[in-house]
Amino acid sequence: MIRKIFKKKHNPDSKIGKLLEKYNISREYIAVNRRSVTMGILVGLFWGFIPMPMQMLAVIMTTPFIKFNVPVAISMVWLSNPITMPPMYYMEYLTGNFLLGKEGIANVELTIDWFKEHLDDIFVPLYVGTAFYSIVVSYIIYLIVNWLWIYSVKMEKKRKKEQKLKSKGS
Numbered sequence: 001m002i003r004k005i006f007k008k009k010h011n012p013d014s015k016i017g018k019l020l021e022k023y024n025i026s027r028e029y030i031a032v033n034r035r036s037v038t039m040g041i042l043v044g045l046f047w048g049f050i051p052m053p054m055q056m057l058a059v060i061m062t063t064p065f066i067k068f069n070v071p072v073a074i075s076m077v078w079l080s081n082p083i084t085m086p087p088m089y090y091m092e093y094l095t096g097n098f099l100l101g102k103e104g105i106a107n108v109e110l111t112i113d114w115f116k117e118h119l120d121d122i123f124v125p126l127y128v129g130t131a132f133y134s135i136v137v138s139y140i141i142y143l144i145v146n147w148l149w150i151y152s153v154k155m156e157k158k159r160k161k162e163q164k165l166k167s168k169g170s
Contacts, residue, residue, distance in 0.1 A: 029063060029070045034153075038146045039068035044076025045138035050130055051089050055080065086110075093122060096129030 028036065043066060047058045055077045063070060080088055090108075097104035105121055108114070115122070 026067075028067045031069060034146065034149045036067065036069040037072050038142055038149065039066060040070065040072030041076055041145055042138055042142040043068050044073035045079070045141055046134045047073075048077040048080040049088070049092070049134040049138060051085070051092070051126065089126065092129030092133055093126045094129065095132055096125030096127065099128050099132060100125055 043059060043062055047055045047062075050058075052058070056074050059070065059073045059077055062068075062073075094104065102125060104125060105118060
């Protein structure tokens with residue numbers, strides 16, 4: 001099922017084909033297969049959990065080292081946006097405090113001055129929590145999506161086999 005949603009044969013004469021050829025971009029970076037898409041999810045979530053500017057650029061800088069679906073990875077990075085960032089980073093901060101065995105700061109104010117004063121108290125727990133989510137949680141999500149993809153392919157094959165048996169029996 002998932003493959004049907006994404007899978008289309010790319011015509012070399014299409015606009016995408018011409019763009020890839022013009023800039024000498026490998027088709028692997030837009031390939032729609034289980035490995036490419038799930039790796040795109042992993043890479044995108046990894047960078048998306050890290051509190052840093054220009055996360056999409058970090059995804060692009062990863063391409064020489066790992067082959068993955070770049071549009072999927074960039075869309076995963078967009079999960080951390082101005083609306084979701086405060087709860088994500090607060091959750092990472094709390095997780096970092098938990099993993100470090102610290103209590104953390106009780107009275108948080110959303111002002112620039114407050115953050116300037118408490119940056120030293122926030123930085124280490126935030127990035128410990130960030131490491132946990134970037135590495136552990138993004139990998140767990142990768143495994144879940146990979147399993148769901150395999151499961152959906154098996155179910156589709158089973159459904160086709162049952163249809164074939166029903167059509168022979170009729």
